[in-house]
Amino acid sequence: MDRDERIESVKKAFGAKILGADRVRGIPVVTAAKQDIPAIASHMHRASDLRGTLSLQWAVDLRPRLAAYRIYYLFTLSGGPWLMLQTELYGEDRLFPSITPRIHAAKWYEREIRDMFGLIAEGHPDLRRLVRHEHWPKGTHPLKKDFSWNHVMGRQDGEYHFRQIEGEGVFEVPVGPIHAGIIEPGHFRFSVAGEPIMQLEVRHFWKHRGVEKLFENLTWAEGVSLAEKVSGDTSFGHSLCYCQAAESLLGIEVPPRANYLRSLFLELERLHNHIGDVGAICNDAAYALALAHCGRMKERIMQINDSLTGSRFLRGLNRVGGLSIDLPSDQLDAAALALKKIEEDFTDLSKIIFNNASLTDRLETTGILKERTARDHGVMGVVGRASNIDRDVRRDHPFAAYDRLRFKVPIYRYGDVRARLRVRVDEVHESMDLIRQALENLPVGPITNAALPAPQPGDWALSAVEGWRGEILYFVMAGEEGKIHRCKVRDPSFVIWPAIQFAVLGNIIPDFPLINKSFNLSYAGTDL
Amino acid sequence: MFRIIQKSLKTGIVTGNYPAPTKSERPVPDAVRKKASVFGRSLAIREVDTGSCNGCEMEMNALMNPVYDAERFGIHIAASPRHADALVVTGPVTVNMEKALKDVHAATPDPKLVIALGDCACDCGIFKGSYAVTGPVERHIPVDVKISGCPPRPSEILNALKKLQGRKP
Numbered sequence: 244m245d246r247d248e249r250i251e252s253v254k255k256a257f258g259a260k261i262l263g264a265d266r267v268r269g270i271p272v273v274t275a276a277k278q279d280i281p282a283i284a285s286h287m288h289r290a291s292d293l294r295g296t297l298s299l300q301w302a303v304d305l306r307p308r309l310a311a312y313r314i315y316y317l318f319t320l321s322g323g324p325w326l327m328l329q330t331e332l333y334g335e336d337r338l339f340p341s342i343t344p345r346i347h348a349a350k351w352y353e354r355e356i357r358d359m360f361g362l363i364a365e366g367h368p369d370l371r372r373l374v375r376h377e378h379w380p381k382g383t384h385p386l387k388k389d390f391s392w393n394h395v396m397g398r399q400d401g402e403y404h405f406r407q408i409e410g411e412g413v414f415e416v417p418v419g420p421i422h423a424g425i426i427e428p429g430h431f432r433f434s435v436a437g438e439p440i441m442q443l444e445v446r447h448f449w450k451h452r453g454v455e456k457l458f459e460n461l462t463w464a465e466g467v468s469l470a471e472k473v474s475g476d477t478s479f480g481h482s483l484c485y486c487q488a489a490e491s492l493l494g495i496e497v498p499p500r501a502n503y504l505r506s507l508f509l510e511l512e513r514l515h516n517h518i519g520d521v522g523a524i525c526n527d528a529a530y531a532l533a534l535a536h537c538g539r540m541k542e543r544i545m546q547i548n549d550s551l552t553g554s555r556f557l558r559g560l561n562r563v564g565g566l567s568i569d570l571p572s573d574q575l576d577a578a579a580l581a582l583k584k585i586e587e588d589f590t591d592l593s594k595i596i597f598n599n600a601s602l603t604d605r606l607e608t609t610g611i612l613k614e615r616t617a618r619d620h621g622v623m624g625v626v627g628r629a630s631n632i633d634r635d636v637r638r639d640h641p642f643a644a645y646d647r648l649r650f651k652v653p654i655y656r657y658g659d660v661r662a663r664l665r666v667r668v669d670e671v672h673e674s675m676d677l678i679r680q681a682l683e684n685l686p687v688g689p690i691t692n693a694a695l696p697a698p699q700p701g702d703w704a705l706s707a708v709e710g711w712r713g714e715i716l717y718f719v720m721a722g723e724e725g726k727i728h729r730c731k732v733r734d735p736s737f738v739i740w741p742a743i744q745f746a747v748l749g750n751i752i753p754d755f756p757l758i759n760k761s762f763n764l765s766y767a768g769t770d771l
Numbered sequence: 772m773f774r775i776i777q778k779s780l781k782t783g784i785v786t787g788n789y790p791a792p793t794k795s796e797r798p799v800p801d802a803v804r805k806k807a808s809v810f811g812r813s814l815a816i817r818e819v820d821t822g823s824c825n826g827c828e829m830e831m832n833a834l835m836n837p838v839y840d841a842e843r844f845g846i847h848i849a850a851s852p853r854h855a856d857a858l859v860v861t862g863p864v865t866v867n868m869e870k871a872l873k874d875v876h877a878a879t880p881d882p883k884l885v886i887a888l889g890d891c892a893c894d895c896g897i898f899k900g901s902y903a904v905t906g907p908v909e910r911h912i913p914v915d916v917k918i919s920g921c922p923p924r925p926s927e928i929l930n931a932l933k934k935l936q937g938r939k940p
Binding site: 390393394420426427453456468474476532535536591767 | 790831
């Protein structure tokens with residue numbers, strides 16, 4: 244179906260309620276008044292020709308250009324194309340209708356918008372604070388334009404009310420924010436009767452650092468290094484997504500060589516994270532042997548990263564317009580040789596892992612995320628592909644050099660820990676193959692397009708990258724004097740965290756670390 | 772079983788297979804060295820993340836892999852601050868983690884060392900001044916050792932810890 248037909252489908256259903264329909268950089272955008280949003284969003288979500296998943300919902304404070312807030316809804320339709328919906332709140336209007344009762348995936352987005360902008364989603368079933376912990380003073384909404392980035396916050400008393408289950412023999416087990424291993428802070432509140440988990444509530448945002456506000460102080464070129472620090476393990480994925488958004492906005496053409504190298508580095512990042520995860524998942528089922536082997540393979544890849552680029556995390560590499568360094572072919576060949584050895588090594592190890600019956604017994608049927616639950620939450624990425632959600636940005640919205648590379652997207656149906664492990668193992672082999680292809684076809688030429696034109700204030704662009712966890716999204720809007728007006732960052736973790744609350748139900752608490760590891764979500768990328 | 776043994780034999784010993792760090796660490800002040808000497812040649816570390824990007828966590832984890840194997844120097848990760856000789860703090864200390872950091876520090880038995888790991892923990896790095904950040908670490912708890920880098924390489928962390936223990940690099 245042609246993209247314009249999608250707009251027509253919405254127009255046909257709603258007629259005069261559609262105030263405008265436009266295409267911005269290829270993305271169809273429908274504008275409507277706020278009271279019509281729930282019905283239109285619901286149509287985009289349910290209509291048989293659209294079947295959209297809510298991929299992102301975010302707000303922008305349009306001041307000083309216009310005294311209004313704009314709220315955007317991004318739907319990923321079946322097969323991958325995007326459809327956007329937007330509405331505006333003028334003047335002192337602070338209320339907009341919630342779509343959460345109809346579209347579950349909006350749950351956290353609307354709470355986030357309330358915390359960051361003070362805009363209230365009317366009809367939302369759960370308006371407790373999300374990002375702002377209870378000690379933040381009333382009225383502190385950091386992304387409003389009249390809130391300064393270096394505001395010094397006071398403290399107030401307050402209490403967060405967890406959802407409670409009461410009854411004979413029901414206990415609450417609080418875990419965190421500081422955990423036993425070397426992991427990031429987050430709070431988990433379990434309600435149990437005996438061993439099985441009856442309810443889990445995830446309380447996050449301990450690490451909220453104000454990333455989105457800090458972007459608004461930066462120029463386009465400066466934003467790259469902040470994007471690298473959104474989630475350290477996905478440094479390259481985030482900086483790539485940011486750069487693509489900026490390049491699309493500024494109208495910069497990236498040279499082919501840089502595109503191939505970007506694909507190569509993104510796959511390197513996927514490799515070291517996936518191999519590390521395979522080991523860590525096995526280790527949480529007490530199979531330490533796999534951790535030791537995977538630990539050394541992951542380390543080897545990070546050393547390759549370091550020797551190629553001078554950074555184990557591939558930092559300082561991306562820049563708006565291309566890459567900052569080029570690599571000589573002998574270095575790349577040496578890296579390819581080393582990777583080939585690691586692949587053989589990893590193949591041996593995966594045979595050992597999957598031949599171990601007691602390990603399989605722990606992994607199978609543990610932490611099942613049902614396909615229906617995954618769809619309702621808009622889950623994608625590794626976790627989604629283990630629950631039969633066939634989405635991959637590299638195939639659906641090709642970026643960098645992926646339109647010229649061949650690869651398979653592994654899909655598993657069971658949604659348990661083992662399926663998530665299998666997706667990772669399969670993707671390791673696909674990544675190795677992608678790197679080989681990228682090196683074979685690597686074009687010669689420049690690696691950067693240096694000119695940075697100034698965009699028109701108010702222009703925006705959207706970009707997606709399939710990081711190793713899943714779909715990373717960046718929305719950027721241009722401000723005055725070459726600054727960033729708004730940068731909405733969405734790590735896949737933000738979407739998948741609420742889903743983990745359902746995957747653990749009926750499992751025992753001692754299996755939670757294993758389930759959590761098989762998701763391996765970023766806390767920093769969620770909290771921002 | 773045969774396959775597992777074969778794999779281990781084929782792999783051989785990988786410990787120490789890493790390039791030597793090029794960055795020289797700051798010398799450890801005598802007072803800190805003296806404080807650390809009570810722990811002898813073992814050091815139990817509790818790692819506390821107060822808002823890092825998780826790069827530092829990845830490198831701390833790497834420290835325990837077979838390549839760096841920090842355990843061979845008596846360095847191990849404790850699961851609770853109650854069991855720790857030293858706190859390794861990463862990240863710029865967010866407003867939401869400030870209280871948790873102070874609680875952890877209070878829960879760690881004396882004598883204790885505090886190590887600020889990474890640029891964010893040392894001086895808030897790129898997050899300096901943000902409304903959501905109240906750090907750096909030394910604003911809230913006394914810091915004995917700073918290890919800079921974004922993030923510091925595992926070899927650099929290991930060298931700094933060895934220096935603290937009074938071992939030769």
